[in-house]
Amino acid sequence: MKAATLSRRALLKGSLAVGAGLTVGFHLLPRGAGAARAQTAGVFAPNQWLSIDRDGLVTITNSVPEMGQGSMTTTTIIIADELDADWKKIRVNQAPADPKRYANPITGSQSYGGSRGVRDHMEMWRKAAAAAREMLKQAAADEWGVPVDSVDTEPGVVVHRPTGRRLPYGRLVDRAQALPVPQNPTLKTPDKFRYIGKNLHRLDAPEKVTGRGIYGMDVQVPGMLVASIERPPVVSGGKVQSFDATATKAIPGVKHVVQVTSGIAVVADRFPTAVAGRRALKVTWDLGPMAQVTSAQISSEYAALSKQPGQVARKDGDAEKALAAGGRTLEAAYEVPFLEHACMEPMNATAQITPGGCVVWAPTQNPGGTQATAARIVGVPPEKVTVNTTLLGGGFGRRGEVDFIVDAVETAKAVGAPVKVMWTREDDIRHGFYRPATYNVFRAALDGGGMPIAWSHRIVGPGILAQKRRLPANTPVDPAAVAGARDLPYDIPNLQVEWLNKDFGVPVGFWRSVGSSQNAFITESFIDELAHLAGKDPFEYRRALLGKSPRHKAVLELAAARAGWGSPLPAGRARGIAVAFSYGSYAAHVIEASVAPDGAVRVHRVVCAIDCGIAVNPDQVKAQMEGGAVYALTAALYGRITVDKGGVQQSNFDNYPMMRINEMPVVETHILDSGAPPGGLGEPGVPPVAPALCNAIFALTGKRVRTLPVRTEELRKA
Amino acid sequence: MITLVVNGKSQRVDVAPDIPLLWVIREDLRLTGTKYGCGMALCGACTVHLDGTPIRSCVTPVSAAAGRKVTTIEGLSPQGTHPVQRAWMELDVPQCGFCQSGQIMSAAALLAQKASPTDADIDSAMAGNICRCGTYQRIRAAIHRAVALGKGGAR
Numbered sequence: 001m002k003a004a005t006l007s008r009r010a011l012l013k014g015s016l017a018v019g020a021g022l023t024v025g026f027h028l029l030p031r032g033a034g035a036a037r038a039q040t041a042g043v044f045a046p047n048q049w050l051s052i053d054r055d056g057l058v059t060i061t062n063s064v065p066e067m068g069q070g071s072m073t074t075t076t077i078i079i080a081d082e083l084d085a086d087w088k089k090i091r092v093n094q095a096p097a098d099p100k101r102y103a104n105p106i107t108g109s110q111s112y113g114g115s116r117g118v119r120d121h122m123e124m125w126r127k128a129a130a131a132a133r134e135m136l137k138q139a140a141a142d143e144w145g146v147p148v149d150s151v152d153t154e155p156g157v158v159v160h161r162p163t164g165r166r167l168p169y170g171r172l173v174d175r176a177q178a179l180p181v182p183q184n185p186t187l188k189t190p191d192k193f194r195y196i197g198k199n200l201h202r203l204d205a206p207e208k209v210t211g212r213g214i215y216g217m218d219v220q221v222p223g224m225l226v227a228s229i230e231r232p233p234v235v236s237g238g239k240v241q242s243f244d245a246t247a248t249k250a251i252p253g254v255k256h257v258v259q260v261t262s263g264i265a266v267v268a269d270r271f272p273t274a275v276a277g278r279r280a281l282k283v284t285w286d287l288g289p290m291a292q293v294t295s296a297q298i299s300s301e302y303a304a305l306s307k308q309p310g311q312v313a314r315k316d317g318d319a320e321k322a323l324a325a326g327g328r329t330l331e332a333a334y335e336v337p338f339l340e341h342a343c344m345e346p347m348n349a350t351a352q353i354t355p356g357g358c359v360v361w362a363p364t365q366n367p368g369g370t371q372a373t374a375a376r377i378v379g380v381p382p383e384k385v386t387v388n389t390t391l392l393g394g395g396f397g398r399r400g401e402v403d404f405i406v407d408a409v410e411t412a413k414a415v416g417a418p419v420k421v422m423w424t425r426e427d428d429i430r431h432g433f434y435r436p437a438t439y440n441v442f443r444a445a446l447d448g449g450g451m452p453i454a455w456s457h458r459i460v461g462p463g464i465l466a467q468k469r470r471l472p473a474n475t476p477v478d479p480a481a482v483a484g485a486r487d488l489p490y491d492i493p494n495l496q497v498e499w500l501n502k503d504f505g506v507p508v509g510f511w512r513s514v515g516s517s518q519n520a521f522i523t524e525s526f527i528d529e530l531a532h533l534a535g536k537d538p539f540e541y542r543r544a545l546l547g548k549s550p551r552h553k554a555v556l557e558l559a560a561a562r563a564g565w566g567s568p569l570p571a572g573r574a575r576g577i578a579v580a581f582s583y584g585s586y587a588a589h590v591i592e593a594s595v596a597p598d599g600a601v602r603v604h605r606v607v608c609a610i611d612c613g614i615a616v617n618p619d620q621v622k623a624q625m626e627g628g629a630v631y632a633l634t635a636a637l638y639g640r641i642t643v644d645k646g647g648v649q650q651s652n653f654d655n656y657p658m659m660r661i662n663e664m665p666v667v668e669t670h671i672l673d674s675g676a677p678p679g680g681l682g683e684p685g686v687p688p689v690a691p692a693l694c695n696a697i698f699a700l701t702g703k704r705v706r707t708l709p710v711r712t713e714e715l716r717k718a
Numbered sequence: 719m720i721t722l723v724v725n726g727k728s729q730r731v732d733v734a735p736d737i738p739l740l741w742v743i744r745e746d747l748r749l750t751g752t753k754y755g756c757g758m759a760l761c762g763a764c765t766v767h768l769d770g771t772p773i774r775s776c777v778t779p780v781s782a783a784a785g786r787k788v789t790t791i792e793g794l795s796p797q798g799t800h801p802v803q804r805a806w807m808e809l810d811v812p813q814c815g816f817c818q819s820g821q822i823m824s825a826a827a828l829l830a831q832k833a834s835p836t837d838a839d840i841d842s843a844m845a846g847n848i849c850r851c852g853t854y855q856r857i858r859a860a861i862h863r864a865v866a867l868g869k870g871g872a873r
Contacts, residue, residue, distance in 0.1 A: 068814030068851045201810055208815030209806045210798035211751015211791035215816060218750035226745075270745045271754075272737050344755055344763060344816040344850045393753070393816030394850050425756045619810060623856070627813055630852025653760040653848060662841035664854035 044173040046135060046181050048101045049128040050079055056156055056170030058085045063095040063102040063110070064117040065365055066204060067395030068627070069682045070620045071117045073203045077616055078122055081195040082129035082188060085169075086156030092203060097371035097387035110368030113400045113510055115583040115680020118616055122678050130185035132176075139175035140167045155194065190614075199619035204391070216363030216390045217422060219350045224418040225255055227411050228274035230281050231263040231431055234646035236507050237288035240264060247280040257281070258414040262403065262431075265411045271422055290646035293504050295437075298643070299335065302439035302460045302502060306333070310458055310498035311476040313486045317494035319443075322454035328446040330533055332526060335707045336518040338641035339435035339511055340648075342656065345393020346428040349408035352418035357384030358409060363392040365399040373402045377409045396631070397510035401433050429656055430648040433509025434641055436461045436481070438518060442526045450534025451544065454494040457485055457523065462503035464510060480510070484519030484580060484687060489549035490527065490542070506643060512631055513683035516582035520687030521636070521694070521708065524578035528695045529704060538695060539565050539577050551611055552579050555588040555672055558609035562670050563590035573604060576695025578688035584679030585612040586672075589629075591665075591692040595700055599712035603633060603665040603693060608685065610669060613676035621681055622669040628685025629667050634659040636690035640709050720784045724749070725793025735781035739773075740764045742780045743790055751791035751819045755848070762847030765820035766790050772827040774846075791819035794826055802826045805864035813851035821847045825861050834865050 045051035051059045060079050064071035076092050079085070095102045099110040106120040133153055140158035141148040144165060151158050157166045190196075207213035232238025243264055245257035253273035258265050266277035323329060349362040351374065358378045364370045367387045375382040392399055407421040423431075438461030445454040463478025465471045471478055477486075477499050486497045511517060531541035539560045546553035556579045560566075563575060572594045579588035592605040608625045615621045638657045642649045650656040694705040701715055722729050724747060731746045738757075743749050743766065752775060755763030759774035766775045767789040768782075794800045802825045805811075812818045821844070828835055828843040835843070840861050849857070 068812075070813070201807065202812065204815065205807045205810055205812055206798060208812040208818050209803040209822060211749070211819045213815055214750070215753075217754065218744075220748065220750075270741060272741050342850060344761070344814065344848070345753070346755070391816075392814060394814045396850075422754075425758075425761075623810065623813060623853075626855050627852035630854065631850070652758055653756050654758065658761075658848045658850065659852075659854075660845045660848060661854040661857060662845045664858070667855055 042173060044132070044176045046132045046176075047128045049125060050083065050132060052132070052169050052173055054170050054173050056086070056089050056168050058083065058090045058169070059093060060090060061093045061095045061102075064112050064121070065367065065389050065392055065395070066094070067365060067392035067399065069117065069624065070202055070617065073200060074118055074616050074620065075121070075125065076203060077195045077200055078118070078125045079129045081193055082126040083133050084153035084155055084194065087195065087200075089156060094389050095367070097367035097385070099368045103368065111366040111400055113365055113397055115682040115684065119584050119678045119680055126187050127185055130187050131182050134182050134185045135176045135179045136169055136172050138179055139172040142175060143167065143172070196614070196616050197618065200617055202620070213391050215345050215393045216348045216350070216361065217345055217393070219361040219390060219420060221350060221352055221361070221418040224350065224420055225267045225269065225415065226271045226274055227265045227267040227419050227421045228271065228278050228424065229260065229263045229265045229407055229421060229427070230278045230283060231427060232285045232287065234287045234290040235431065235643060235648050236505050237290045239286040239288065241284040241286045243284065244282040247282070248277040251277050251280060256415045258411060260407060260410040260414065262407055265407070265414070265421065267411060267415050267419060275424065287646060290505050293506070293646045294644050295642040298437060298504050299439065302335070303333070305500055305502055306439055306441045306458055306460045308500065310460070310500035312496065313477040313482040313499050314495065314497040316492070319454045319456045319494040319496040322494040323443055323445050323456065325445070327448070327453070328533065329444065330529060331441070331443045332529060332706060334440040334442070334522045334525065336438055336521065337639065337708060338437040338506060338643070339635055339639045340429050340432040340641050340650070340656065341394070341396040341398035341511055342429065342658065343394030343396060343398055346425055347398070347404040347423040348421060349404045350418065350420040351408040351412035353378060353412050353416070356380060357386070359386045359388070360405060360409065361388045361390055362405055362408070363390050363399060364405065365392065365395045365397075366402060369400070369402045370405045373405045374409045377406065378413060396512040397514070398433065401509060425653070426651045429650050429652065433507045435511030435517060436464065436508045440522050444526070444530055446530065446534055450536055452490070452492045452530055455488070455492045456496045458498045458500065459485060459519075460500045460502050462506070462508050463499070463501050464508045464514070466501055467503055467508050480515045482519070483515030484582060485515070485523055487581065488523055489552045489581065490545035491548050492545070512628070513582055513686040516580060516683070516687040517632070517635070520578065520580040520582070521690040524580065524688060524691030525694055525704070525706070528576070528691070528698065532698070537566070542577070542579060551586045551674060551676075552581060554674070555579060555586045555609040555611050558670055558672050559588035559590045559607050562609065562668065563592075563605075563607035565590060574696045574700035576692045576697070576699060578691035578695060580684075580687035582680070582687050583683045585610060585681065585684035586679075587684045587688050589688040589692040591689070591696050593693060593696040593700065595697060595715050597717045599714070599716035601637060601693070601697065601710055601712065601715065603663070606665050606667045606689070608667065608669045609672055610684065611672040611674045611676070612679040612681055612684065613674060614678045615671050615673065616678065618671055621671055624681040625669040625685040626667045628683070629689050630659055630664070632686040632689030633693065636693050636708055636710060638709050720780055722780070722783050722788055723786065724788045725790060731780070733780055736779045738776050739766070739778045739780045739783050739788070740775035743775060743788070749790050749792050753816055753819060755817065760848075761817070762824060763817050763820040765823040765847065767823060767827055770827070770830060772824050791823060794822065800826060801864040801868040802829065802860070804867050805860040809856050809860045809863060811853050811856040811860050813853055817847060817849045821849065821857055825857070825864065828861070829864060829868065835861065
């Protein structure tokens with residue numbers, strides 16, 4: 001791995017310092033005007049994203065929570081590059097919750113998911129930094145009495161080209177401060193990038209290898225108590241009927257027992273005491289209708305429903321007519337389970353009620369939602385709630401929810417002291433927002449040449465936006481349910497995709513790559529089935545169908561070429577291939593796998609090609625592809641959440657296992673530089689992995705995996 | 719009162735003897751680099767060294783550590799420059815980073831015991847540490863790199 005030689009002596013302020021050293025900014029973009037600015041003397045702060053002090057120290061505010069995707073570094077690279085900042089004189093703050101200043105300019109909210117960090121913010125950040133750079137240039141030109149077009153910048157300094165004179169940014173702070181902020185600054189051309197496209201080290205690595213980094217779980221507030229909440233045995237809809245806390249209160253160290261929305265909070269001087277207090281509780285639950293729900297019932301009702309037509313999500317030509325016309329046809333049913341995110345850091349948050357407001361410390365993907373939630377519970381306007389976003393021990397979509405924020409604010413409010421609510425691993429796995437389980441029926445017909453002439457895909461399952469009541473009116477199809485299915489890239493004249501909303505009440509949520517995580521498995525497996533039915537090579541078959549999707553085709557070809565598609569493999573190994581678009585990027589994977597006589601699957605090599613448009617930090621693009629592969633392989637090989645009597649049956653890593661280092665394949669990532677605008681990266685590395693694996697298993701064993709996770713007993717040699 | 723030697727410093731804590739060492743480290747000594755991940759010795763996020771041996775502090779009663787030497791991530795090296803930590807930074811191993819204290823403590827214990835581990839040695843020593851971000855490939859490479867860094871000079 002090549003890394004630039006830049007120092008990582010960047011000064012990082014812990015997230016907890018946010019608020020104290022916050023720079024005063026104002027709206028530069030999109031609606032700011034070059035008006036007078038509220039200023040701190042000696043600090044040049046043209047907007048909310050950056051400031052420079054008289055020592056030349058650049059402070060960058062990162063609005064995207066750092067959940068492992070590297071936002072702290074990527075945001076800094078983008079702003080520092082356009083500013084021509086000296087990489088050694090930069091510090092980064094995590095933004096407070098303040099949607100007016102820090103909202104995502106595309107979504108309008110201060111909630112981060114959908115791999116939106118770079119792709120939604122890059123242009124805005126570049127403009128913010130370019131404006132600052134133009135002002136610094138003007139300040140230097142004024143100081144020297146020279147035309148502004150005779151000056152240029154190098155990292156941290158303005159230079160006068162004709163004379164070689166130089167002025168460091170810190171010396172220009174006062175002059176720059178007095179200048180109007182340009183609203184349409186000129187952006188660098190890509191050939192002038194200094195940091196974008198280089199491999200820069202992660203700025204958060206030092207605090208993460210020394211244990212200094214502060215995650216939500218690590219927050220300490222003076223006078224703070226720690227709580228653990230006894231939750232209902234059902235995954236949703238359970239309510240406390242009555243409870244007896246006599247034995248709990250007798251435990252030394254237990255301070256309070258209070259009822260909150262999610263259950264009974266035992267508040268103690270330390271976590272093990274709170275957990276012991278939970279065990280001593282006697283709670284009678286009203287389990288509600290969920291108590292009747294089991295996974296077997298969900299499966300069978302899905303299958304029965306799949307015989308009915310659904311809401312049409314896409315209709316090209318007339319698939320029914322083409323299917324009725326005969327020829328070679330194929331039908332198949334695919335099923336995927338509920339999945340839990342299993343962030344390494346179990347859910348938690350800390351809250352303190354203050355006079356007239358509230359302070360929250362949380363590992364959250366959703367600072368805006370955290371603020372709004374706390375404001376609602378405390379009964380104050382949102383601006384009276386301070387949100388400190390800590391490091392996140394994994395996010396994957398789980399931490400966009402606010403259930404753990406509700407826990408902390410309600411508990412702190414009830415006991416009148418700062419409280420950290422911590423979930424156990426069992427709470428975390430049993431009370432999640434699960435990737436929806438779905439059942440899928442395909443029917444396809446091939447033409448005389450073996451190419452698909454009709455494709456009908458019916459999906460049965462819950463919709464995430466539908467369940468959360470966030471589907472816009474007159475939108476019968478939940479986009480999250482059909483992502484990766486509705487946008488099938490293959491050139492098939494008669495194509496129909498339908499969705500039947502069936503919701504059993506299991507809470508569903510956004511799980512790394514969301515609908516595409518399952519729909520890519522389903523569609524990329526079924527197209528593989530068609531290739532084999534037609535007697536054609538699965539790579540060439542896809543390629544022939546991607547005439548209208550050149551970016552899919554390009555990553556597919558790159559992955560195949562780098563994997564040596566078609567070249568001989570050691571005995572007992574086979575390759576599978578798959579391609580998918582999601583969250584603004586195109587990814588293709590070729591996986592080499594083998595199957596032991598006992599059915600155990602071994603993944604040897606994963607070759608990934610990714611077109612994410614501009615790659616801001618290529619080594620971290622690779623890191624996301626490596627991580628996406630592990631996340632997806634874990635799900636494909638092991639992931640399954642089941643429900644019995646309305647409760648989740650899994651509880652910890654013994655029965656909800658994770659892939660470990662001894663199972664780790666080699667992952668090779670090849671970045672295709674398409675020159676397109678930036679796409680996402682956290683999610684796009686996930687979707688093609690499960691189908692590439694299962695297509696390899698088919699090539700090897702002739703057994704088609706249509707239900708996840710892979711059932712090794714079915715792959716066992718008879 | 720239980721006396722522990724944590725990161726070279728003698729510490730007296732007034733806790734029940736059956737409390738897991740993890741919580742004494744985190745709550746009494748305020749060393750929060752050691753993480754809670756599962757509470758059942760399944761994930762390795764809580765790994766510390768007890769007299770040089772890696773243990774899961776979430777299932778180790780504090781009484782078992784009485785009078786013994788405990789090393790946490792904060793005490794692995796004074797400046798964060800243990801070869802494993804340097805290798806981790808050089809190869810940008812951490813993503814979310816939550817598991818990495820445990821990963822690093824397991825790796826450091828492996829290298830203390832085996833100067834040049836093979837991939838199989840690494841698999842066997844590190845399989846108890848889960849990383850949900852999937853940094854395993856870089857962990858493996860960084861352990862090999864730490865071997866080279868360790869040979870190359872002092873901490």
